[in-house]
Amino acid sequence: MFSLKMHFSWVAAFLLVLAQSSSVKSGKCPKVCSCDGTKLTVTCVGKNLTEIPLTVDEITLKLDLKNNNLQVLSRGAFILTPYLTHLNLQRCNINKVKEGAFRTLGRLVFLNLAYNKIDILYQESFDGLSSLKELHLDHNRVEEIQPGAFTQLGFLNMLALTHNQLVYVPNMAFQGLHNIKWLRLNYNSLNNLAPEAFTGLFALSRLSLDHNELQFFPTQTMTRLPEVTRLDMSHNPxxxxxxxxxxxxxxxxxxxxxxxxxxxxxxxxxxxxxxxxxxxxxxxxxxxxxxxxxxxxxxxxxxxxxxxxxxxxxxxxxxxxxxxxxxxxxxxxxxxxxxxxxxxxxxxxxxxxxxxxxxxxxxxxEDETTGSPLPTDKPKQKVKCPVNCGCDIESQHATCEGRGHTKVPRGFSTKTQLLDLRSNHFHHLPANSFPGTSQVVSLHLELCKVHEIEGGAFLGMKNLFYLYLSDNDLTSLDPRAFAGAPKLTYLHLEGNRLVQFPGSALALLPSLFVLHLEQNAISKLEPTGLLSVTPNLRELYLTNNTITATAKGALDSAFLGTLHLDSNQLTEIPTHALSKAPNLEEINLSQNSIRWVGPNAFKPIAQSLKRLYMDQMGMEKMSRDALAGLGPGLRALTVRGNQLEELPDLSPLTGLEVVDLQDNPLMCDCPLLRLRRWMENVSLEVIATCGHPPEIRGQKVRDVHVFTSCPEISSPSDKKVVKASRSPKFKKPKTSLLKTPGVKARPTKPKAKLLKPTKTKPQRKPGGPKLTKNKTL
Incomplete structure (x- = not known):
């Protein structure tokens, strides 16, 4: 009986194998293709196909269609092959992938679209590829990534976008790639990365950005990549x-x-x-x-x-x-x-x-004492160099600093990269002043008494990256002053006599990233959209001008991150001028005559602001809601050297790393209890001293015991702790903000003497450009 059962089992197994073999042999296979039923693969390479074959067996796992002429992938193009795990569409002249083209391929793990003609990645181009792990889009013509293009690729490990035509990567471009490990963006034309370009790539460990046109290290963008261990930025200028x-x-x-x-x-x-x-x-x-x-x-x-x-x-x-x-x-x-x-x-x-x-x-x-070559010296290689200048072939530097030139010397080596002409007497720079200097990256023209720059003066300087025109006599700039220098990124115009923001001249500088305009005579910032001509401007320095007013929206900029308006003549926070500056991280307003900071003063930039400097402004009062909207994102707050007796609630600012409250005559009484409680609960050092009452003047707020008799404050809205020792001595826009309820203050003009702005020149290192970090703190 047992052997009979064994016999029937063996026969059943044999018939099953035979049936499967017969099924494989009889499975559908396009005429021009070759099929392997055991491996479930179909290969249709180089058959000049213009459409996806309709007779591919439904159970196919691997489909190779490279070297055909498909051109357009229509919606549902692979609806008949839902079990595909590998799909090769390399070199198929594909110029468009329509929405939903891959929607039925939920099992696909590998997709190769390399060497095609795709120029735009649409929002739903890759919908349905929920299991995809590797995507090759290299050697296409991609110049635009629409928001949401990759949102369905949650399991993708590697994305190759090399050898395309990307110039800019927008915010959230790779949203949805939660598991990506390697992102390859090399061999494009990238010159700009949005601050949030890589946000959400929490698993990314390797990023390739080599062979692009990035002219500065994208610090802000890279801080969004907490897990990256390997970064390639080589071959960028x-x-x-x-x-x-x-x-x-x-x-x-x-x-x-x-x-x-x-x-x-x-x-x-x-x-x-x-x-x-x-x-x-x-x-x-x-x-x-x-x-x-x-x-x-x-x-x-x-x-x-x-x-x-x-x-x-x-x-x-x-x-x-x-x-x-x-x-x-x-x-x-x-x-x-x-x-x-x-x-x-x-x-x-x-x-x-x-x-x-x-x-x-x-x-x-040469030996400086004898003028003869040193015994161990080799003969110096001759290099092309103008009279009364020095040129070095190894470093590709040339200098004519302080040689008394009245015209720009001609005849520098075409390989020169740094050209130093500072401390001469040029007065006027005519058109085409620098022929044969197309490789110059950094040009120094400080202290040259330049009062006029003719349009086209820098023609041909296609690689100019740094331009130093500081400490000259410029009062205005020709609209075409910087024509011919499209890569100019760092522009120094501090220490001149410019009377207005040189917007028209900057319109020819699409790559401008940092602009120094300190120590000029600019009195107003207007009109609206002043910075629209410099869409990529990241840092703007206007310290030590005579700015009294800013037009509404004058400083609106999608990219601006650092703004210095210190040592000017502003009388109020320029809130209205910053209505649309979503990425502003640092603003310096120190040494302006701003006596009062009203409610919601920083609300338009509250989500991005990290550093706020308001030192030595003669400030007498801050509204309880002056810092409304600012929260954990703020890292630095300084209000040193003002006339503040009280401060708004700082407890929402949980991310503070630096805070400076020194040299304010704080009223050490119950209204200051909230500040005292905050100081006790934070780990950073906070120095604040009492100015009133007289018997404890000069003592640290943290050390005095006058607060022991104050009732505890349970919430920010609690108004029971109100008795102040002195009445306010300044004008307030709203009587409801007075310290003493029911007492109407009489507006008075502020009498505090303005502090004289101090001039500070940016430090530069001889022999090469170097930015200096703000040392306000």
Missing amino acids: MTYLGEESVSMAKLTHLYLDHMSLQDLSDQALSRAPLLSHLDLSHNQLRYLEPLSGPKELASLNLKGNPVYCNCYMRPLRVWAGKGGVKLLGACAGPPNLSDEPLQDVVPLDLRCRSRGETLEDEFEK
Whole structure:
């Protein structure tokens, strides 16, 4: 009986296998394609197909259609093959993927759309691909990513968008990619990344942005990537990396090679503590200071840089030795150390001939005392250079600083990247003043007594990135003054006599990122939309002008992040001028004559504001709602040196890292109890002193005991703690805000003497441009 059952079981299994085999052989297969029934694959490569074959078997798992002529993927194009896991549509002349084209492919894990002609990624192009893990869109013509294009790709691990035509990545462009590990955006034309471009990519560990046109490190954008460990930014035209540029807590590998870096702040990587490998090869770095921040750095690549091994390199060599950092690269000079590996150079050999010797002096090959070549020197290679100027072929720098020139010298090497003409007497810059300087990245024209710049003066300077025109005599600018310099990103016009904001001249600078207009004579900011001509402007410095008024919407800007209006003549917070500045993070209003800060003064920028400076304004009162809307996002608040007796409730500002309340005559009485309670509950140091009553003047608010008899405050709306020691002495717009209920204050003119603005010039480092971080705090 048992053997009979075994026999029937074996027969049943055999018939089942036979049936399956017969089914496979009889399955549908397009005539021009080859099919494998055991692997469930269909291959239709290079058959000049214009449509998806209709006779592909429904149970097919892998479909290869590369090298055909499909052109358009219509809605529901793969409705007959719902079980596909792999789909190859490479080189099919596809120019459009219609909404819902892949809607039935819920099992697809791999999709290759490379080498097609797709130019726009539409909102629902990839709907239905809920299981997709790998998407190849490289070598297309993508120039626009519409919002929501990737929202259905929650399981995607890798997205390749290399070799496309992207110029800009908008906010939330990759929304929905919650599990993506590697995003490849290299070989595009990116010159701008929106601050929230990568928001939501919480799992991203690797980002490729090499071979683009980024001219500055996108610090704000990168801070949204908490898990990135590997970042490739090589082959971008960056010339400078400023303080705290790289703020990425888990970054271990950073590639900044083959760029145009001339300078690197020692604090540039201070917020990348886990960095272990840094590639700075093939830049224009002549020396480097020890890097603060990275504690795990194992390798620093300086190959291909014109590193001059003198005393300026000694601190780096000592630091590398102590930290076990391997230095890759070799010395470019002096002759006795030329081609010597940096790792093998002994710190004692890194020395300068004299204490006051500059980097430029180190490149001179002649003995300053005899004028004859030093015995160990090699003959200096001849380089094209104008009379009464100095040019260095290795660093590609040229200088005519302080040589008494009255006209811009001609005849610089076409490879020159930094041109220093400061401290001459040009007065007037005519059209085409700088022929043959198309490779110049940084141009110094400070202290040249320039009072007129003719339209087209900078024609041909297509790579100009930094322009220093500070401390000249400019009163206005020709609308075409900067024509021919489309990449200009950092513009210094401080220390001139400009009487109005040079909006028309800036309209020709689409890449302008930082604008310095300190110490001019600008009195008004108008009309509405003043910054619309500079849509990418990120930092605007207007310190030490004579600004008394700002038009409504004058400072509206979708990109502006830093605004300095300190040391002007404003009498009120310019709330109306900032009605549409959604990304403003820092505003400095110190040393204006703003006596009163009313309710909702910062409401339009409350969601983005991180740093607020209001020092030495003679401020006598802040409305209880003056800081309404500001919350955990605010990191710094300073109101030092004012006339404040009370402060609004600071308890909503839970993210404060810096707060300065010093030098205010605070009324240490019950109305200040809320501040005292707040000070006791925060971890940061808060220095505030009592100004009243007289018997405790000068004592710290935290130390006095006058608050012990005050009733506790249960909520912000509690108004029972009201008795003030003195009546207000300033004009208020609303009597309902007075400290003493029922007492009507008599408006009086403020009598406080204005503080005289102090002039501060931005610091610049000889031999290369360098931004300086605001030191207001």
